[in-house]
Amino acid sequence: MLKARQASLIVGETSSSRLLEGIGVNWCDAFGLGGETGMGQRGMPLNTPAIPLLDNISGWETVLDELTVLKAGCIRFMLPPEGFITKRGTMDFDCPHFQRLERLNAWAGANGASIILDTIHVPHHLQVKGEDGPGVALNNRAALDPTTFAEKFAGPLLDYCLSERGWNQIRYYSPINEPLYGGIYHHPKGDTYRAYAGLMASLRKELVDRDLVPQRISLIGPSAPSVQQWPVPDLHARGLDIDPLLDAYDQHEYSARFDGDPPNSNGDSIPMSELIERHLTPHVKYAESRGKPFLITEMKHSYFGAKQGDPNGPATHDAFLLDAEFAIRAINAGVQGLMRWSFLNPGDIDGHWQFLETADNSYRRCENTFYGYATLIRYARPHADVLQSSVQSNFYPWPHVHACALRKSPQGDVTVLVVNDHPSEQIELNVKLPASLRKKVNVIRNDRTLKHAKVDEVKREFTDRLPPRSLTAYTTLEYDPLTR
Numbered sequence: 001m002l003k004a005r006q007a008s009l010i011v012g013e014t015s016s017s018r019l020l021e022g023i024g025v026n027w028c029d030a031f032g033l034g035g036e037t038g039m040g041q042r043g044m045p046l047n048t049p050a051i052p053l054l055d056n057i058s059g060w061e062t063v064l065d066e067l068t069v070l071k072a073g074c075i076r077f078m079l080p081p082e083g084f085i086t087k088r089g090t091m092d093f094d095c096p097h098f099q100r101l102e103r104l105n106a107w108a109g110a111n112g113a114s115i116i117l118d119t120i121h122v123p124h125h126l127q128v129k130g131e132d133g134p135g136v137a138l139n140n141r142a143a144l145d146p147t148t149f150a151e152k153f154a155g156p157l158l159d160y161c162l163s164e165r166g167w168n169q170i171r172y173y174s175p176i177n178e179p180l181y182g183g184i185y186h187h188p189k190g191d192t193y194r195a196y197a198g199l200m201a202s203l204r205k206e207l208v209d210r211d212l213v214p215q216r217i218s219l220i221g222p223s224a225p226s227v228q229q230w231p232v233p234d235l236h237a238r239g240l241d242i243d244p245l246l247d248a249y250d251q252h253e254y255s256a257r258f259d260g261d262p263p264n265s266n267g268d269s270i271p272m273s274e275l276i277e278r279h280l281t282p283h284v285k286y287a288e289s290r291g292k293p294f295l296i297t298e299m300k301h302s303y304f305g306a307k308q309g310d311p312n313g314p315a316t317h318d319a320f321l322l323d324a325e326f327a328i329r330a331i332n333a334g335v336q337g338l339m340r341w342s343f344l345n346p347g348d349i350d351g352h353w354q355f356l357e358t359a360d361n362s363y364r365r366c367e368n369t370f371y372g373y374a375t376l377i378r379y380a381r382p383h384a385d386v387l388q389s390s391v392q393s394n395f396y397p398w399p400h401v402h403a404c405a406l407r408k409s410p411q412g413d414v415t416v417l418v419v420n421d422h423p424s425e426q427i428e429l430n431v432k433l434p435a436s437l438r439k440k441v442n443v444i445r446n447d448r449t450l451k452h453a454k455v456d457e458v459k460r461e462f463t464d465r466l467p468p469r470s471l472t473a474y475t476t477l478e479y480d481p482l483t484r
Contacts, residue, residue, distance in 0.1 A: 040138060044350065127144060
């Protein structure tokens with residue numbers, strides 16, 4: 001029997017799913033576009049220069065070096081059409097945004113990372129006319145003609161990126177960011193669900209005709225803004241099925257809180273166990289039943305503050321740990337990739353999300369975010385098998401200890417990521433790793449004081465003491481102290 005403040009972890013040999021894309025970041029190239037609205041949303045002026053500027057050679061070297069240190073598995077590159085659409089409605093492929101994408105594609109090719117290209121909304125000159133109305137996004141309406149959108153915008157865009165330029169690390173394309181909920185994408189005169197399904201149908205036909213789908217790129221959707229929001233039943237109620245139109249499913253996530261924490265005024269939140277069990281797991285199972293991967297393409301928990309409340313909330317240790325626990329539990333639920341918002345956020349729009357300090361152009365590491373995510377991302381490698389594992393804890397009513405186990409191949413390196421989310425209790429954890437494990441195991445910790453620190457070297461069976469609100473990696477991969 002477990003004593004007070006004890007838990008046990010057993011990792012087996014059998015895999016339950018696969019972490020296809022690992023863990024990565026969002027790269028929003030909307031910053032610098034200016035205007036009273038950004039990405040079609042009210043109250044989000046994007047008047048901060050795009051980071052880093054193209055001629056900032058040292059800045060780019062630092063940024064790409066730090067992406068390499070993090071070992072980001074996937075980058076979601078967000079590029080609104082107004083970044084490259086001219087006043088005549090043509091596409092300017094010589095604009096800085098494509099030069100920035102070229103640099104990221106080169107980095108991704110050298111580091112085995114995937115890119116999701118997300119153009120966020122329909123170009124303004126191709127949108128249906130009508131009033132936006134209160135409570136909906138500005139200039140983020142459905143396409144007037146989905147066929148024109150596909151033939152004159154998305155098709156030529158992807159042909160340029162993939163066929164002409166050979167940017168083959170672009171593996172996914174999402175045409176609309178967060179459609180169907182909250183008025184972010186809407187049809188002022190018709191049904192938004194039918195408009196979205198029609199857009200995706202025209203898009204898929206065009207990309208198949210161009211031999212881009214499914215050979216070179218995958219269409220991903222429906223990009224719902226929260227794990228609680230799942231449009232499939234509403235589509236089915238209209239006789240619509242978008243599954244034949246998609247190669248992968250995705251959602252965003254910002255609403256989880258630790259099970260033991262109360263609601264607060266920073267935004268709507270839901271206990272993580274309820275979020276995982278009632279919402280995320282059924283959605284992942286739906287995708288699995290149709291043979292499609294499921295990704296969380298934007299992870300940005302705002303429980304500790306962001307646009308509302310404390311703007312420094314996303315940069316705190318507790319906010320990082322909330323992300324880490326969600327990632328661990330989502331991986332166990334079958335999610336095959338997660339991307340955190342946002343690698344180079346300017347910090348003055350929707351909170352301090354950035355990994356590197358951008359306000360003073362120093363590009364120094366934001367301690368809690370960078371080192372915390374280094375502990376999480378570096379060892380959660382793409383194409384790793386998710387091993388079955390079980391945690392037993394005598395804490396009530398919440399276990400506080402959560403873990404996921406990853407192995408790169410049947411004989412490959414093993415990593416176990418473990419969270420203790422208790423705010424004040426150290427927990428003694430008894431660990432049994434797979435019987436086939438023969439390598440030494442490094443114990444790497446990230447807590448309120450330790451930042452990506454190696455604290456021990458152990459064998460297959462051992463006992464560890466998990467500090468409160470900590471992430472620990474048990475890994476056969478080599479430890480890198482990340483000095484800079």
